[in-house]
Amino acid sequence: MKIDLEQRILAANDELAAVNRARFAEAGVFVLDLMASPGAGKTSTILATIAALRDRYSIAVIEGDIASKVDAEKVRAHGIPAVQINTGGACHLESAMIRRAVDTLDLDALDLVIIENVGNLVCPSDFDLGEHAKVMILSVPEGHDKPYKYPNIFQVSEAVILNKYDTMSVFDFDEAEFRSVVASLNATVPIFPMSATKGDGVEPWAEWLAGRIEAMKAGVAS
Numbered sequence: 001m002k003i004d005l006e007q008r009i010l011a012a013n014d015e016l017a018a019v020n021r022a023r024f025a026e027a028g029v030f031v032l033d034l035m036a037s038p039g040a041g042k043t044s045t046i047l048a049t050i051a052a053l054r055d056r057y058s059i060a061v062i063e064g065d066i067a068s069k070v071d072a073e074k075v076r077a078h079g080i081p082a083v084q085i086n087t088g089g090a091c092h093l094e095s096a097m098i099r100r101a102v103d104t105l106d107l108d109a110l111d112l113v114i115i116e117n118v119g120n121l122v123c124p125s126d127f128d129l130g131e132h133a134k135v136m137i138l139s140v141p142e143g144h145d146k147p148y149k150y151p152n153i154f155q156v157s158e159a160v161i162l163n164k165y166d167t168m169s170v171f172d173f174d175e176a177e178f179r180s181v182v183a184s185l186n187a188t189v190p191i192f193p194m195s196a197t198k199g200d201g202v203e204p205w206a207e208w209l210a211g212r213i214e215a216m217k218a219g220v221a222s
Helices: 002-027 042-053 070-076 095-102 151-156 175-185 202-221
Strands: 030-036 059-065 082-086 112-116 133-139 159-163 191-193
Touching (some): 002 095, 030 042, 030 202, 042 059, 042 112, 059 070, 070 082, 082 095, 133 151, 151 175, 159 202, 191 202
Parallel strands (some): 030 133, 133 159
């Protein structure tokens, strides 16, 4: 019975995700679902990405948290539209939440919407939001063994950001093993070492994202 209930929940979510995806396609806006555990640096990565791309693209952010509006306020302080979603205890965002959030945005005026999912390495990977790409952040202090423990999030991600890379010498992080395990789970996924708060390593990630945005726009135009 539990399996049937989960299947019904995911099926309903996927139907709404398809509606979201069609809406994003009509507006020509690229939507990124950014996933990570608490403290990995999601908001700092978003701010670094905004700094790298805001001269090229119009950007908005949807912030997902169990409670509070702190992260949305940080984004707004940089002049970027931000919508806060408080899940009230749920460990992930769902497509219905995203549908309501984008109702408050002028999608036709945007090129990129970044969704900061709830801090969790399990649930967010199972829920389609209508996004064009799921990307995950792992911070060096979390350890190189996370792909062993949470393989699914690495399998569904189209890119992996290795954040707080400047702390590598402080922690017992085996980068070679990390890259090897990630490759065994997702052979084509690029890994972007980054120190988001310092701005180091942001450019390669930003260019990858820009390439995805341009490819989407070219597809819409054709």
